[in-house]
Amino acid sequence: MNSVSQEVVLDSQPINFQPLKERGQREVFCGLTGIIWLHRKIQDAFFLVVGSRTCAHLIQSAAGVMIFAEPRFATAIIDDRDLAGLADANDELDKVVKQLLDRRPDIKLLFLVGSCPSEVIKLDLSRAAQRLGKTFAPKVRILNYSGSGIETTFTQGEDACLAALVQDLPKSTESNQGDEVDLLVVGCLADVVEDQFSRIFKDLGLKSFAFFPPRESTQKIVVGPKTKYLLAQPFLTDTARFLENLGAQRIAAPFPLGVEGTEKWFLAAAQELGVPADTFEKVIAPQRDRANKSLEPHREILQGKSIFFFPDSQLEIPLARYLNRELGMNLMEVGVPYLHRQHMAEELAMLDPKTQLAEGQNVENQLDRCREQQPDMVVCGLGLANPLEAEGFTTKWSIELVFTPIQGFNQAADLAELFARPLTRKNKLMMVEAA
Amino acid sequence: MKLTLWTYEGPPHVGAMRIATAMEKVHYVLHAPQGDTYADLLFTMIERMKKRPPVTYTTFQARDLGSDTAELFKDAARTAYARFQPDLLMVGASCTAELIQDDPGGLAAALDLPVPILPLELPAYQKKENWGAAETFYQMVRLLGQDFVLPPGQQRPARAADAKPSCNILGPTALGFRHRDDVEEISRLLRELGIEVNVVAPLGANPADIARLHEADFNVNLYPETANTAATWMTRSFGQPSTKAIPIGFKGTQAFITEVCQLAGIECDVQKFSQSSKARWYALSVDSTYLTNKRVFIFGDATHAIAAAKVAAHEMGFKVVGLGTYSRELAREVREAAAELGLEAMITDDYLEVEAKITELQPELILGTQMERHIAKRLQIPCAVISSPVHVQDFPARYSPQMGFEGACVLFDSWVHPLMMGLEEHLIGMFRGDFEFHEGAMPSHLGHSSAPMKSEAEQITAPNLNLGNQTLAWETDAEKELNKIPFFVRGKARRNTEKYAVEQGLLSITLETLYDAKAHFKS
Numbered sequence: 001m002n003s004v005s006q007e008v009v010l011d012s013q014p015i016n017f018q019p020l021k022e023r024g025q026r027e028v029f030c031g032l033t034g035i036i037w038l039h040r041k042i043q044d045a046f047f048l049v050v051g052s053r054t055c056a057h058l059i060q061s062a063a064g065v066m067i068f069a070e071p072r073f074a075t076a077i078i079d080d081r082d083l084a085g086l087a088d089a090n091d092e093l094d095k096v097v098k099q100l101l102d103r104r105p106d107i108k109l110l111f112l113v114g115s116c117p118s119e120v121i122k123l124d125l126s127r128a129a130q131r132l133g134k135t136f137a138p139k140v141r142i143l144n145y146s147g148s149g150i151e152t153t154f155t156q157g158e159d160a161c162l163a164a165l166v167q168d169l170p171k172s173t174e175s176n177q178g179d180e181v182d183l184l185v186v187g188c189l190a191d192v193v194e195d196q197f198s199r200i201f202k203d204l205g206l207k208s209f210a211f212f213p214p215r216e217s218t219q220k221i222v223v224g225p226k227t228k229y230l231l232a233q234p235f236l237t238d239t240a241r242f243l244e245n246l247g248a249q250r251i252a253a254p255f256p257l258g259v260e261g262t263e264k265w266f267l268a269a270a271q272e273l274g275v276p277a278d279t280f281e282k283v284i285a286p287q288r289d290r291a292n293k294s295l296e297p298h299r300e301i302l303q304g305k306s307i308f309f310f311p312d313s314q315l316e317i318p319l320a321r322y323l324n325r326e327l328g329m330n331l332m333e334v335g336v337p338y339l340h341r342q343h344m345a346e347e348l349a350m351l352d353p354k355t356q357l358a359e360g361q362n363v364e365n366q367l368d369r370c371r372e373q374q375p376d377m378v379v380c381g382l383g384l385a386n387p388l389e390a391e392g393f394t395t396k397w398s399i400e401l402v403f404t405p406i407q408g409f410n411q412a413a414d415l416a417e418l419f420a421r422p423l424t425r426k427n428k429l430m431m432v433e434a435a
Numbered sequence: 436m437k438l439t440l441w442t443y444e445g446p447p448h449v450g451a452m453r454i455a456t457a458m459e460k461v462h463y464v465l466h467a468p469q470g471d472t473y474a475d476l477l478f479t480m481i482e483r484m485k486k487r488p489p490v491t492y493t494t495f496q497a498r499d500l501g502s503d504t505a506e507l508f509k510d511a512a513r514t515a516y517a518r519f520q521p522d523l524l525m526v527g528a529s530c531t532a533e534l535i536q537d538d539p540g541g542l543a544a545a546l547d548l549p550v551p552i553l554p555l556e557l558p559a560y561q562k563k564e565n566w567g568a569a570e571t572f573y574q575m576v577r578l579l580g581q582d583f584v585l586p587p588g589q590q591r592p593a594r595a596a597d598a599k600p601s602c603n604i605l606g607p608t609a610l611g612f613r614h615r616d617d618v619e620e621i622s623r624l625l626r627e628l629g630i631e632v633n634v635v636a637p638l639g640a641n642p643a644d645i646a647r648l649h650e651a652d653f654n655v656n657l658y659p660e661t662a663n664t665a666a667t668w669m670t671r672s673f674g675q676p677s678t679k680a681i682p683i684g685f686k687g688t689q690a691f692i693t694e695v696c697q698l699a700g701i702e703c704d705v706q707k708f709s710q711s712s713k714a715r716w717y718a719l720s721v722d723s724t725y726l727t728n729k730r731v732f733i734f735g736d737a738t739h740a741i742a743a744a745k746v747a748a749h750e751m752g753f754k755v756v757g758l759g760t761y762s763r764e765l766a767r768e769v770r771e772a773a774a775e776l777g778l779e780a781m782i783t784d785d786y787l788e789v790e791a792k793i794t795e796l797q798p799e800l801i802l803g804t805q806m807e808r809h810i811a812k813r814l815q816i817p818c819a820v821i822s823s824p825v826h827v828q829d830f831p832a833r834y835s836p837q838m839g840f841e842g843a844c845v846l847f848d849s850w851v852h853p854l855m856m857g858l859e860e861h862l863i864g865m866f867r868g869d870f871e872f873h874e875g876a877m878p879s880h881l882g883h884s885s886a887p888m889k890s891e892a893e894q895i896t897a898p899n900l901n902l903g904n905q906t907l908a909w910e911t912d913a914e915k916e917l918n919k920i921p922f923f924v925r926g927k928a929r930r931n932t933e934k935y936a937v938e939q940g941l942l943s944i945t946l947e948t949l950y951d952a953k954a955h956f957k958s
Contacts, residue, residue: 029473074438150531
């Protein structure tokens with residue numbers, strides 16, 4: 001791995017993975033959970049879930065109860081008066097929104113977030129957003145999306161949110177055509193990662209690029225036929241579709257996890273945007289070499305260890321590819337909530353062909369398989385981790401992979417450490433003291 | 436529709452889960468969409484339970500709504516029964532399933548399973564978690580106890596002359612605030628008094644245990660939030676009287692002993708039982724005089740809030756300046772307790788209202804829930820947690836009951852701990868404005884949590900360092916980057932980078948140095 005002219009992704013015959021398809025109990029969050037990181041990312045936005053007490057309880061529990069004193073998210077809890085028609089749900093919602101915006105004059109963007117109950121009673125939040133948008137324009141923009149569990153799984157909440165933002169982007173017209181960005185990097189990344197990526201793009205000689213979502217909702221981004229977009233996250237199906245409606249074209253690439261993934265991700269963009277190969281090598285080589293070196297101690301711990309993924313964030317396939325190719329781990333079952341073959345094509349091409357993919361979930365059956373296969377490490381959600389530890393497994397909470405900066409060269413070793421730490425810890429605690 | 440930032444209670448089906456999870460040999464099939472499984476983590480993460488809650492979720496999706504969600508429910512119930520073989524199957528709906536009206540009770544009955552089915556109707560758009568727990572427990576007690584209901588007009592037969600008095604302990608659940616330890620403490624106390632514990636329920640009970648609740652002479656209603664409905668029904672149906680006293684605090688425990696002895700028909704010297712209490716002596720000792728009339732604000736579930744107010748006023752010598760609860764079902768009791776202290780109770784589940792009240796009152800100590808702990812942190816007011824909602828730190832590894840004489844000691848320690856110690860407080864008064872001893876400083880025994888942001892900031896913006904003969908400068912962008920690192924590791928990152936720069940003989944630290952150093956120390 002020391003040259004840009006390495007094998008082009010998808011060069012070989014694509015492997016036709018046959019995932020195990022399952023239905024049953026899913027031990028996965030719904031899309032509302034995305035609010036926990038989305039509200040930290042878009043710092044002038046507020047997320048108002050229109051839902052039940054369960055929704056409010058979910059978000060506060062998933063967030064580890066009360067991290068932020070006055071959070072920029074809340075729930076408009078539907079009660080029986082709304083359901084019985086004693087109160088007009090739309091009037092009630094208008095009241096709540098007014099109360100909220102009076103309280104938080106700093107808010108520039110309000111998302112009305114649909115939930116399972118609001119979907120089932122067919123409360124039309126897009127009409128509500130239009131109506132309220134007129135009332136509060138131009139001070140506050142009001143958008144809507146659904147994070148309901150009947151339609152979205154965990155990270156699809158971010159997809160739905162970003163898709164709503166894309167649909168609200170200014171149309172590329174003759175007057176603003178010149179402002180169109182060449183490259184749009186799509187998907188929430190930690191600020192520190194964004195800044196690193198930003199420096200690399202600059203060093204590669206790119207002048208016109210932007211990250212989406214922007215940190216400030218008022219930042220204007222113009223997307224049009226000149227724009228190429230690069231997905232930074234593997235769960236952005238709808239967002240991608242709406243970007244293409246604006247004329248933007250996707251740069252096919254693996255995801256920027258691990259040294260190899262990050263390099264190929266940059267390479268795909270560089271090739272697409274005409275960066276000379278020697279420039280690419282000059283900029284990337286020191287980053288890659290440094291990152292590779294920093295992986296070494298973790299490889300010693302992880303090499304040869306087997307790993308089993310329960311479905312969670314859609315990051316499972318890129319993570320599995322990284323752990324296998326760069327750290328020498330053996331892949332057992334890799335579960336994903338759903339498989340998007342197009343966005344995953346470059347990843348699947350690099351995935352160990354022996355890997356058993358599983359799509360969807362029947363948690364009891366999957367636990368049976370896990371127990372049968374006895375992996376050295378299990379990646380799973382918070383509901384399963386302690387019970388599996390109590391059975392003697394070593395686990396890694398998957399939610400930490402969503403809340404931690406793991407993308408890019410400088411984070412490759414951090415990512416490895418997230419997996420190495422549970423094993424190191426188990427070793428320390430289980431070590432018998434020398435007599 | 437009501438704007439809610441944080442909620443004190445979850446939905447009622449979480450209350451039902453707290454019953455199911457506390458018990459053995461029951462299973463709960465919940466008609467619910469994807470996402471509702473979040474509730475599992477309350478038990479496995481917050482309470483660190485080693486087993487998953489005994490709950491099967493049907494996980495229906497939008498596409499199922501058009502077809503047959505009822506069939507999905509039946510499949511889930513059938514499979515869950517086959518896999519888990521419970522002695523009782525609870526069935527119900529979460530908020531979304533309630534809207535689609537599939538009637539889980541009827542569907543489960545049609546499956547003809549060889550175990551009792553407990554259908555639960557818990558209106559999610561009206562009621563909340565504690566109500567859900569109470570209703571579930573009551574319905575279960577009724578279902579399994581119906582064969583033992585006394586015929587109208589018939590008295591409960593007197594206890595056999597040679598039998599020991601016995602009672603049930605009602606109300607402890609999974610995810611309860613110190614329930615496990617309270618049960619241990621109160622069971623021991625009852626044994627010492629010569630009273631047998633027939634059944635503890637729901638915590639640790641199985642359906643067969645529930646069916647023999649009627650055998651006890653009386654009930655200890657330990658947590659009225661969960662047990663009131665069931666206890667009232669048992670008084671009516673089995674002729675079992677029920678306790679009113681809550682054994683929280685030294686005096687509360689004394690009152691409880693008096694009451695259970697009376698219900699058991701036995702003699703007991705309360706004074707003899709309680710003379711060794713350390714909590715009582717500590718409160719009387721001279722060191723505690725500085726606690727006198729400390730202004731305290733109390734908020735929690737009704738049971739814990741009322742008990743805390745009594746302990747605060749009559750055992751610690753504090754002045755209670757505010758008392759409230761989110762338990763609307765027990766609002767009357769809290770109003771009475773507040774009136775006795777010359778206060779008007781605050782009955783609300785609106786976190787913002789509680790925050791406004793605390794801000795207005797500026798108490799010296801807050802006794803509350805995790806929510807108030809958060810408010811306290813923001814307002815820099817000492818705080819101890821006395822009630823649910825709970826967080827992981829409310830399940831300490833050590834034995835730490837709230838009830839009984841040991842519980843009184845725990846209360847003394849945990850309420851006094853956040854406060855400044857007496858002499859320390861005086862010294863601050865003496866040397867006002869001193870750089871270490873100042874009003875904004877935290878108690879010294881709480882270590883470095885005092886004004887960390889300030890010292891952190893000073894450390895971070897410290898200008899060029901002088902390391903021996905060498906002057907090391909941080910470039911602006913490197914400095915900025917450093918500030919993006921979480922504050923708790925920033926100091927280490929700074930030191931490592933500088934050490935690395937010195938080793939490399941560099942004169943200034945650039946962004947690249949920062950990451951070179953990071954990679955260097957990682958490898």
